[in-house]
Amino acid sequence: MTDNQEKPTQAEAVPAKPNAIAIFFEELRQNSLTVTILAIVTGLLLGGVVAVLTTESVYAAFGTSFGAGWREVFRIFGLTYSALFTGAFGQPDKIQAAIASGDWGQINTAFSPFFESLVQSTPYILAGLAVALGFRVGLFNIGAEGQIFVGALAAVWAGTHITGLPAWIHAPLALFIGGLGGALWGFIPGLLKAKTGANEVINTIMMNYIAFRLSEYLLTGYLKDPTKSHPISATVEVTAWLPRLFPNPNRFHVGFFIALAMAALVYILLFKTTWGFQLRTVGLNPNAARYSGMSIVKSTVIAMSLSGALAGLAGAVEVLGVNRNLGVAFSSGYGFDSIALALLGNNHPVGVVLSSLLFGFLRNGALRMQLSAGIPIDIISIMQAAILAFIAAPGIIRTIYRLKEPKEEIGSSILTASRKEKPL
Amino acid sequence: MTTTTAVKTKTREIGYISPRRQRVMGIIFLLIAGVIWYFFSRTTSSDMITTFNMSPGGSDVLTPDLVFETLPVLNALAFISAGLGAYQLVRGFKGKTNLVLGILAGFLMLGFLSWGAADKSLNLAGLLKVAVVRSVPLTLGALSGILCERSGIINIGIEGMMLGAAFTSTVVASLSNVWVGLIAAILTGAAFGWLLAVFSIKYKVNQIISGTVINIFATGLTSFLSAKFLQKYAYLNSPGQFPAWEIPLLSKIPFFGPILFNHNIFVYTMFILLIVLTVALFHTRWGLRLRSAGEHPKAADTLGINVNRTRYISTILGGMVAGIGGAYFVLGSVGRFDEVMTAGRGFIGLAAMIFGNWMPSGALGAGLLFGLADSLAGKLTILRIPIPPKFLEMAPYIVTMVVLAGVVGSTQPPASEGIPYEKE
Numbered sequence: 001m002t003d004n005q006e007k008p009t010q011a012e013a014v015p016a017k018p019n020a021i022a023i024f025f026e027e028l029r030q031n032s033l034t035v036t037i038l039a040i041v042t043g044l045l046l047g048g049v050v051a052v053l054t055t056e057s058v059y060a061a062f063g064t065s066f067g068a069g070w071r072e073v074f075r076i077f078g079l080t081y082s083a084l085f086t087g088a089f090g091q092p093d094k095i096q097a098a099i100a101s102g103d104w105g106q107i108n109t110a111f112s113p114f115f116e117s118l119v120q121s122t123p124y125i126l127a128g129l130a131v132a133l134g135f136r137v138g139l140f141n142i143g144a145e146g147q148i149f150v151g152a153l154a155a156v157w158a159g160t161h162i163t164g165l166p167a168w169i170h171a172p173l174a175l176f177i178g179g180l181g182g183a184l185w186g187f188i189p190g191l192l193k194a195k196t197g198a199n200e201v202i203n204t205i206m207m208n209y210i211a212f213r214l215s216e217y218l219l220t221g222y223l224k225d226p227t228k229s230h231p232i233s234a235t236v237e238v239t240a241w242l243p244r245l246f247p248n249p250n251r252f253h254v255g256f257f258i259a260l261a262m263a264a265l266v267y268i269l270l271f272k273t274t275w276g277f278q279l280r281t282v283g284l285n286p287n288a289a290r291y292s293g294m295s296i297v298k299s300t301v302i303a304m305s306l307s308g309a310l311a312g313l314a315g316a317v318e319v320l321g322v323n324r325n326l327g328v329a330f331s332s333g334y335g336f337d338s339i340a341l342a343l344l345g346n347n348h349p350v351g352v353v354l355s356s357l358l359f360g361f362l363r364n365g366a367l368r369m370q371l372s373a374g375i376p377i378d379i380i381s382i383m384q385a386a387i388l389a390f391i392a393a394p395g396i397i398r399t400i401y402r403l404k405e406p407k408e409e410i411g412s413s414i415l416t417a418s419r420k421e422k423p424l
Numbered sequence: 425m426t427t428t429t430a431v432k433t434k435t436r437e438i439g440y441i442s443p444r445r446q447r448v449m450g451i452i453f454l455l456i457a458g459v460i461w462y463f464f465s466r467t468t469s470s471d472m473i474t475t476f477n478m479s480p481g482g483s484d485v486l487t488p489d490l491v492f493e494t495l496p497v498l499n500a501l502a503f504i505s506a507g508l509g510a511y512q513l514v515r516g517f518k519g520k521t522n523l524v525l526g527i528l529a530g531f532l533m534l535g536f537l538s539w540g541a542a543d544k545s546l547n548l549a550g551l552l553k554v555a556v557v558r559s560v561p562l563t564l565g566a567l568s569g570i571l572c573e574r575s576g577i578i579n580i581g582i583e584g585m586m587l588g589a590a591f592t593s594t595v596v597a598s599l600s601n602v603w604v605g606l607i608a609a610i611l612t613g614a615a616f617g618w619l620l621a622v623f624s625i626k627y628k629v630n631q632i633i634s635g636t637v638i639n640i641f642a643t644g645l646t647s648f649l650s651a652k653f654l655q656k657y658a659y660l661n662s663p664g665q666f667p668a669w670e671i672p673l674l675s676k677i678p679f680f681g682p683i684l685f686n687h688n689i690f691v692y693t694m695f696i697l698l699i700v701l702t703v704a705l706f707h708t709r710w711g712l713r714l715r716s717a718g719e720h721p722k723a724a725d726t727l728g729i730n731v732n733r734t735r736y737i738s739t740i741l742g743g744m745v746a747g748i749g750g751a752y753f754v755l756g757s758v759g760r761f762d763e764v765m766t767a768g769r770g771f772i773g774l775a776a777m778i779f780g781n782w783m784p785s786g787a788l789g790a791g792l793l794f795g796l797a798d799s800l801a802g803k804l805t806i807l808r809i810p811i812p813p814k815f816l817e818m819a820p821y822i823v824t825m826v827v828l829a830g831v832v833g834s835t836q837p838p839a840s841e842g843i844p845y846e847k848e
Contacts, residue, residue, distance in 0.1 A: 021630060050645075054652055140632055189825075198828035199837075201580070201632060202778060205771045206821040217814035336640050343633065376651035381644025389637045393627035 021138050022284050035394045036344075038401055040358070043387030044081075047379050051080045079373050087368030088117050088361040108250050113364065115252035119322060120367075121360025123148070125259040126314035127334050128341035128352040129266050130186075130307040135347045136270060137303035138283035143189060143204030144311040145335025146211030147182040151312025152319045153215055154181030156223060156326045159236030159319070170239040175258070175316050182312015183305045185211065190304025194297040200304070208335065219328050233326040242321035253321035260353065262310060267349040279303055311338075333381070340388040359384065446516040449525065453509030456528050461502040464539035470495045474538045475545035478679050480553045487549070487678040494542040501531045533796075540804075551799055553683045559788075559795030560690050560756065561586065561766070564749030565773020566780060566787035567697055571742035572617075574705060574782060575735045576718035577624050578842045580635025582746050583770025584642030585616040589750025591646040594654075594761035597663030602755050605663055609751035610744045616642070617743020621736045628844040647763045654761060665759045666690065690756040693748060694788075701784045714738055718838035721845040731845045749773070775824040781836060794820040 052058055055076050062069030086092070090113040098110035127144045134141035141147075155178030158170075165173065189203035216231070218224075225234040244253045270276040282289040282299040290296055314334070319326050341359060345351025366380040390397050472494040478487035505528055511517070517524050537546060565582045572579035589609035597605025616638055623634035654661040666688040675685035705711035714734055716724040721731040753765050772794055779793075780786020801816045 050648070054649065142632075142636075192825065192829050196829045198825070199778070202771075202775055203825055203828060206775060206825050209768060209771075209821045210818045213814045213818045217812055221812075333640075333643070336636055339633070339636055340640070376648045378644045378648035378651065381640050382648060385637050385641035385644060388633070388640065389623070389629075392629045392633050392637065393623055395627045 021135060021140065035397050036391065038397050039390035039394070040344075040387055042390055042397065042400065043383050046386040047383035048077050048080050050382055051375050051379060052076045080369070080375060083369040083373040083375070084362070084365040086365075087113060087372070088365030090114050105247075108246055112246075112250040113368065115246065115250050117361040117364040118256050118357075119251050119253065119360075120364045121356045122253075122255045122259045122321070123314040123318050123334055124338065124341055124356035124359050125353055126262060126310050126317065127338035128345060128356050129263055129349060130182075130310035130314070131338045132342035132345060132347040132349070132352050133266060133270075133303060133310065134307045135342055136283050137279050137299060138286065139190070139193065139300065139304060139307075140201045141186065141204055141304065141307045141311075142201055142335060142339065143185060143207045143308070144314075144338045145333075146204070146208035147185040147308040147311035148315035148318075148334055149211040149215050150185045150315070151178040151182035152315030152326050153218060153223070154178045154312065155240075155316035155319050156233045156236060159240035159324075160223070160234045162240075163237060165239055167239040167241075170237065171242060171320065174236075174240045174320055175242075175313060178316025178319070179309040179313045182315065183309035185312065186308020187301065187305040190301045190308075193304070194300040215326075216328060219326065223326070225325070231328045235325045236320060240320055241324055242317065244321070251322060255317035255321035258313075258317060262313065263349040263353050266310075270349070337384060340384050343388060344391055446521070447513065449521050450509050450513035450516075452525070453505060453512050453528055455509075456532050457502045457505035457509055460498060460505060460532060460535040464535050465495060465498040465502055468495045468498060468539060468542055472542040474541045474543075476537075476541070476548040477545055478549050480547065480550040480682050489545070490548070492538075494538055497538055498535055501535045505531055546803070549679060549683055551803060552796070553686075554799035555792060555796040556683060556691060557687065557757075557795070558798040559791035560694050560752050561749045561769045562773045562776050562794050563694050563788050563791030564690075564697070564745055564752065565770050566777035566791055567694075567701060567784060568613075568742040568746035568749065569774050569777040570701065570705075570782055570784060570787060571745060572620075572739050573777070573841050574718045574838055575714050575738035576721060576731075576838060576841050576843070576845070577621065577735050577739050577742075578631040578635065579620060579739070579742060579746075580632050580774070581616065581620055581638030581642075581770075582635075582749075582773055583766055583768065584635075584639035585613050585743055585746035586750035586753065586770050587646050587764065587766045588616055588642040589613045589747035590753045590765060591649065591761055593751040594663045594754045595660050597755060598660050602664050602666055605755055606748070606751050609755075610747040613743040613745070613747020613750065614740050615743070617740040617746070618736075620743070621739040624739075625732050625735055625844065631842055643764060646761075650761060650763050661760050663754055663759065663761075665757075666755050688756050690748070690752040697745065697748075698784050698788050705784070715838070717845075718841055721840050725845075725847065731847075735845070746770070772820065772824075775821070778837075779824055779827045782838065793823070797823075 052073050055072075058069065058072045058076060061072035090110055094110045098106040127148060130144050130147065131141050155174045158174040158177040162170065162173070185207055189198075189200050189207055192198040192203055193200040219231040219233060223233045225232055242253045242255050242258075244251060246252055268276075270280060278289065278294045279299055279302075281292075282294060282296055282303075286296055289299070337359060341352055341355045344355035344358075345353070362380050362383065363377075366375075366377045369375055369379075370377045470493075474492055474494045474497075476490040478490055508524055508528065512521070512524070537548070537551075540546070565586065568582055568585070569579050589612040592612040593605040593609035596608035620631075620634050620638055623629045623637065624631045629637075668686060668688045669692070671685040671692075675681040677685075703711075705715065713724065713729045716727075717729060717731045717734040717738075724734075725731050749770075750766070753769075754761055758765070773791070776787055776790035776794060779790035780788070797816060797820045801813045804811065804813045804816060
């Protein structure tokens with residue numbers, strides 16, 4: 001019946017207490033599409049509100065007259081979102097003119113903001129998949145940031161220190177090595193969790209900081225570009241570059257398709273293979289999984305390693321496709337954002353891709369909004385936090401918009417789930 | 425009838441050390457002896473002399489330097505360690521094993537410092553003084569975590585709480601004085617604590633996600649406001665600092681006096697809070713009720729304790745402590761606000777809390793340890809130690825992971841932490 005030799009001590013190591021993650025996500029799945037969309041919209045609106053509240057010209061305008069004040073409010077509101085939109089999609093008038101002129105160079109430039117948004121989405125897709133995979137097995141992978149770093153470091157190493165390979169070998173090899181690095185970074189906390197029960201939240205956070213220090217060390221030493229004075233790696237060999245599809249300034253590269261392919265693979269793995277079924281069962285009900293002979297230890301370790309590999313791939317793709325080198329201040333908050341992504345996407349690859357596109361467009365739009373409207377890019381963090389909060393606590397949205405409570409199904413709300421999960 | 429102990433992952437066994445652990449510990453002790461002998465003794469020539477300065481720079485309490493021949497001391501340390509290791513393997517120290525481990529870790533540290541300072545002088549007192557200072561935000565973060573988690577609310581958002589408090593204390597203190605700034609920081613921390621409590625208790629959001637939301641939100645909001653206002657209006661970013669207060673009699677104690685009793689208010693607050701929390705949590709009825717809400721809320725409820733209200737109060741209190749920690753960064757250390765200046769200290773505080781087994785005294789010990797590693801990393805370049813400083817900076821994180829893996833015995837989290845309480 002069972003093909004694993006689990007000693008009682010090993011089974012003990014993964015605790016039998018109710019899986020708080022599974023309970024939480026069961027509750028979330030009751031979220032209707034309405035709530036999700038309203039959450040996103042409200043979160044985005046909150047960003048505009050913050051922008052308005054912190055613009056001095058608004059207060060000056062209110063000083064003159066009530067009407068002038070509100071006009072200024074709407075102006076700032078409009079400015080914020082139009083800057084965000086044109087930053088993310090491109091300026092409509094430029095696009096129109098470019099298409100009218102028929103000149104490919106002009107068209108390329110006019111559409112490049114849109115493609116840049118896709119470029120920004122790519123690491124989000126992969127990191128979001130990583131975290132979502134972890135959630136599916138009942139694990140919190142907060143180490144995505146560190147795994148991205150290690151993957152990037154490994155890919156840079158493979159891209160700079162391995163020479164003489166043709167492009168069709170070098171690039172995939174570098175990507176693979178990047179994924180391997182990330183897998184290692186996920187394997188260690190996964191093993192610790194499986195064998196000793198150590199909390200993976202803290203362990204993955206610790207691995208993040210170890211990764212930061214490691215990257216600081218390597219980028220000022222072994223991997224450092226000798227011709228430059230600041231900590232940055234040498235430029236990766238051309239044979240390891242991920243090809244771009246369009247000429248400058250369009251940075252769209254094949255990494256996007258690699259990310260989509262990974263999403264498809266994760267979907268197939270999770271929903272179309274026995275093994276994926278095992279992983280999901282371990283996440284939903286560890287007791288049932290153990291009873292039917294699945295090895296929790298193996299599932300935990302493999303899932304964390306795969307999760308780390310995906311995040312490592314995100315780092316590798318960024319390095320090989322976008323910058324072609326690695327500087328110290330490389331990743332900025334992808335780790336936590338990807339938690340938001342996984343949540344928003346309901347841990348499903350399709351949802352993750354859609355949310356990643358949203359976040360990627362937001363991020364690119366905000367980058368340009370910072371330049372054109374002078375609004376600091378951190379505003380998207382505020383928006384993301386708000387969206388995440390509204391998704392995670394749908395009661396808030398329901399209260400604001402006076403929506404009805406969803407029908408409670410037996411065994412799928414936190415009340416009944418926690419009752420059921422009393423220890424055997 | 426359900427058994428309650430099954431909710432716990434491991435039961436605390438009093439004084440019992442399994443034979444396997446006894447052997448592992450013995451091997452670790454011998455390893456320490458081996459390291460001291462192999463890396464330190466063997467590379468030290470017999471004529472080297474180590475000097476430890478025993479009074480920190482700028483202190484008017486002068487303690488004579490500790491001067492000794494390096495090699496004999498190192499050999500003695502190795503010998504004693506080996507002896508203790510042998511004893512551990514043969515007879516075992518039973519309940520005192522952890523104490524001996526701590527002593528041997530101290531030996532290792534002492535040996536390391538003696539070896540590194542051979543033929544030079546090292547300001548040991550200065551090192552320890554800086555360690556105390558560096559441990560303040562970590563210990564305060566850990567104390568905040570203890571308050572929240574002992575009542576059952578996991579607080580991952582300490583980092584964000586500290587950052588938010590740092591920001592408000594900067595602005596308010598710039599406009600008034602440091603004391604008002606400190607109060608503003610405490611109020612900000614309380615507000616964030618309240619937010620965490622609302623998410624976790626009222627909306628039953630998974631507490632890790634609530635904490636993540638607070639982190640993302642606080643980071644985004646403070647960076648946004650800092651970029652928008654603090655850079656433009658420099659007068660908003662000049663809060664001043666708390667001066668150092670020398671405690672009259674106690675600071676004259678040789679060696680320990682200047683290290684412990686010549687600091688600013690934040691260090692003293694840390695000590696006071698440590699005592700207050702230990703007494704309050706473990707020797708008062710209020711503390712007992714708080715802890716019962718975290719260990720077995722159902723039993724607490726049956727006795728008439730309002731579990732959710734207790735959790736609200738403790739989380740807000742925890743937020744206040746985190747607020748003090750946040751104020752330290754500005755008013756007690758740097759004297760201005762920089763974006764994301766907490767740099768992960770909140771998470772290390774969490775690690776310190778786990779390391780310290782959810783006890784205030786443990787939190788202080790862990791905080792001091794991490795602070796020591798921090799201060800040591802700065803000195804390494806002065807000494808002839810060939811370890812890259814970055815690797816020493818990794819040490820606290822690696823040590824935390826080792827502790828979490830159960831090498832130092834199992835850690836015992838509050839049994840019902842992370843699970844929202846439902847009155848049935």
